[in-house]
Amino acid sequence: MIQQLAIVGLGLIGGSLARSLRAAGFVGKISAYDPDPVQGETALKLGVIDRVATSAVDAVSNADLVVLSVPVLHTEEAMRSLVPGLKPGTIVTDVGSTKQSVLRDVANACGGEVPAWFVAGHPIAGTEKSGVANSQPALFKGHRVILTPHTKQDLAAKAQVLAMWEACGARVVEMEPARHDAIFAATSHLPHLLAFSFVDMLDRLDHKHEIFPNAGGGFRDFTRIASSSPRMWHDIIKANKECVSELLGKQIEDLQQLQTLIAADRWDEVSHIFERARAAREHYLTQIE
């Protein structure tokens, strides 16, 4: 049983996890550390955590379970800073959107090999809003959490992390790290890149001041993810560079093909693309969370 939980990197996900566990009846202590003091103060004020730690080492001292929720490229640095404070038997898990990079960086921070007590995880939940102030106690309810076990994985540690997410109402599935990164490049990383690029393109048009006030609901939803944290998404795209680049190349090719069809007035083929897309989305819609 977990008596003490530590959160290193306190934002939307860490804060929502704390609130979800509280809502599920978790009565142990929750300590947290974030380099931004506003996050800790806000979390205390909202009653999300019990204690604001002064460092990662301070946060994890006496913790049974540590949740690392920092931008993915800070994984190695954060692990190096917290490892000296871990007591024997403590489990560490993470919530990063890329899993190959996280496992590589954890190995680097721990003498070249991922420790048995590290469990790589990724909750498929979030909003475009960042920070603990936007955390929600039901953020993970009904959503997937992907665990990507490694070769030295301790099964009891994995079971503890699984139990933590199930207590939050999530459904936990396992996946190979490489498979995870290829899938989420398609469903999440590329769409973020496209949305950022689209909004930035509009913002550089001469008549931009007329454009945005005439945007409707379709625009608002299409661009919602362009309000996500630039720092977090810089890290994710960089950490999953190969998968994202490959898909971005395919997307550019498809748009060039569409441009050719439009220029040549091959409208039946344009229509066919629209029909295939709509049919695919409608077919899979029930499976999208």
Place this chain on the structure above:
Amino acid sequence: MIQQLAIVGLGLIGGSLARSLRAAGFVGKISAYDPDPVQGETALKLGVIDRVATSAVDAVSNADLVVLSVPVLHTEEAMRSLVPGLKPGTIVTDVGSTKQSVLRDVANACGGEVPAWFVAGHPIAGTEKSGVANSQPALFKGHRVILTPHTKQDLAAKAQVLAMWEACGARVVEMEPARHDAIFAATSHLPHLLAFSFVDMLDRLDHKHEIFPNAGGGFRDFTRIASSSPRMWHDIIKANKECVSELLGKQIEDLQQLQTLIAADRWDEVSHIFERARAAREHYLTQIE
């Protein structure tokens, strides 16, 4: 005062307009024609209209105001079919997403010139769901309606159409047709094209069966407009081909530039694009309906 309203082309927009006017206290008769008999039957069953007409001419006979709500490339054909049924003084307006093509097609159907009694309009409201079954009585509440007056515009006709939309709770603004088409290519037409192309690209990946079930809320919102009517959007993109092509070209260039930055590990510049996009969206968000 409008005593009889006719809707030619009965779908989400026509049905929602009828319901909105009813909710606002319109007590006149509403007749409607759609080539798909299911639309008329559904509308009667839902109490949205009073009479299903057997043709466009039949629908508009005795109408004071006719609302044309067909896919934009059917404008000329629909106008030709309904004009013989119009009594003197009847106002005709439309709801098409492109305004230069509509005005050109109306002119073609009416002997080369847009008649004074035609008012070109575009309500900035809708959902990805088509058909009168999805119509809503509050669809236009708080949303913009753009009117694009032409050189021969009768001002009383324009005032009637404005009053109709204001009764539905919409805010009416005027705009040059060419300006309208440039703006909505950016806020609406290009995003639809990008969303269709993105979903279609994923649907042709080998591991597509693993991709869609792992999609989350970001994906769902980003791709929502890819569930829109392929026929309607084929018409809009074709009718606004020049504006959409120009922006598609810019978008492809920007994505190629992003691909170059990623390949060259110029991450600060990638980050800068994300930051600009987020700042622009947050800045304009209050203006997006």
